[in-house]
Amino acid sequence: xxxxxxxxxxxxxxxxxGKFGHNEFVLCAGHLSWSIKSYFKTLHExxxxxxxxxxxxxxxxxxxxxxxxxxxxxxxxxADTMTAGRVRRVLKYLPTDGSFMLTYGDGxxxxxxxxxxxxxxxxxxxxxxxxxxxxxRFGEIIHDGDTVTDWAEKPxxxxxxINGGFMVMRRDFAEKYIAPCDDRIMxxxxxxxxxxxxxxxxxxxxxxxxxxxxxxRDWEALNSIxxxxxxxxxx
Numbered sequence: 001x002x003x004x005x006x007x008x009x010x011x012x013x014x015x016x017x018g019k020f021g022h023n024e025f026v027l028c029a030g031h032l033s034w035s036i037k038s039y040f041k042t043l044h045e046x047x048x049x050x051x052x053x054x055x056x057x058x059x060x061x062x063x064x065x066x067x068x069x070x071x072x073x074x075x076x077x078x079a080d081t082m083t084a085g086r087v088r089r090v091l092k093y094l095p096t097d098g099s100f101m102l103t104y105g106d107g108x109x110x111x112x113x114x115x116x117x118x119x120x121x122x123x124x125x126x127x128x129x130x131x132x133x134x135x136x137r138f139g140e141i142i143h144d145g146d147t148v149t150d151w152a153e154k155p156x157x158x159x160x161x162i163n164g165g166f167m168v169m170r171r172d173f174a175e176k177y178i179a180p181c182d183d184r185i186m187x188x189x190x191x192x193x194x195x196x197x198x199x200x201x202x203x204x205x206x207x208x209x210x211x212x213x214x215x216x217r218d219w220e221a222l223n224s225i226x227x228x229x230x231x232x233x234x235x
Contacts, residue, residue: 001035002219005226008039009213010105015068015235020113022101023070026093028077028086037074043067078183084191085183087174095171103165108222109210110232111166119204126173126200127192131161132210161203163188164210173200208232 001008014025029036049062073093077086087102094100099120101113111130120128177191177200185191195201209232213219225231 001032001039002213004108004213004219004222005231009108009222010036011039012108012233013103013105014070014072016108016233017101017113018068018070019235022113023068025070026073026075026090027105028090029074030077030081030086031079033074033076040072040074081183082185083187084178084181084185087178087187088181089183091174091179094174097171099168099170102167102169104212106214107165107210107212108231108233109164109166109206110208111164111206111210113166116166116204117168120168120202123202125202126170126176127195128168128202128204129192130164130166130206131203132164132206133160134162135211161205164206164212166204166206 001010003009004012010027017023017025027036044061044067047066051060051062053059073090075090075093077089081089099117101117109130109132116128116130173195177195178187181191192201211218211222211225213222222231226234
């Protein structure tokens with residue numbers, strides 16, 4: 001719920017999905033879940049004109065184009081539940097066949113979601129993970145043994161991808177690798193490691209913009225991008 005440009009990063013992510021026609025969401029809520037519920041419960045009120053008739057006790061909202069046409073399920077998945085456990089707890093709200101999309105609530109990007117889905121449907125594996133190259137934060141030392149041979153100041157490109165979220169997962173994959181999990185299991189450490197050994201995961205390479213918000217420095221950077229009007233994820 002931490003804000004970028006006056007809106008929670010969660011809403012930024014959801015509006016980006018909405019840009020590609022995805023308007024049904026299941027949120028795996030836990031710690032401070034009521035903050036998320038309260039926000040979406042009053043979203044229409046915040047974006048609409050409001051007429052209050054104090055003589056009759058009535059309240060009327062005048063429609064606003066800023067309110068998206070979403071269906072949002074906010075599921076209580078436990079304050080201390082790990083990521084695999086959270087997904088397991090919401091399987092009852094997800095399609096019983098086919099695929100669904102899955103991402104984290106702390107990162108924005110300009111991933112081509114149509115291309116991601118097309119790639120997922122083309123290979124037939126259970127999971128497609130969007131690989132991103134994290135922005136350089138530290139100078140990189142190039143060395144030969146103990147001798148420094150070159151220095152790259154905060155390099156922006158490397159050949160190492162990380163999981164940037166924006167995943168597509170088949171239901172049968174979830175049933176095999178997630179449904180048996182309990183609340184203590186990490187999706188990334190346990191489910192994905194086993195799936196990788198089974199060669200059930202494919203990598204969709206994204207070389208465009210991606211930024212997580214793990215620190216105050218990340219928050220400042222994303223707000224600076226937004227305030228400058230250059231947010232690649234902006235809808």
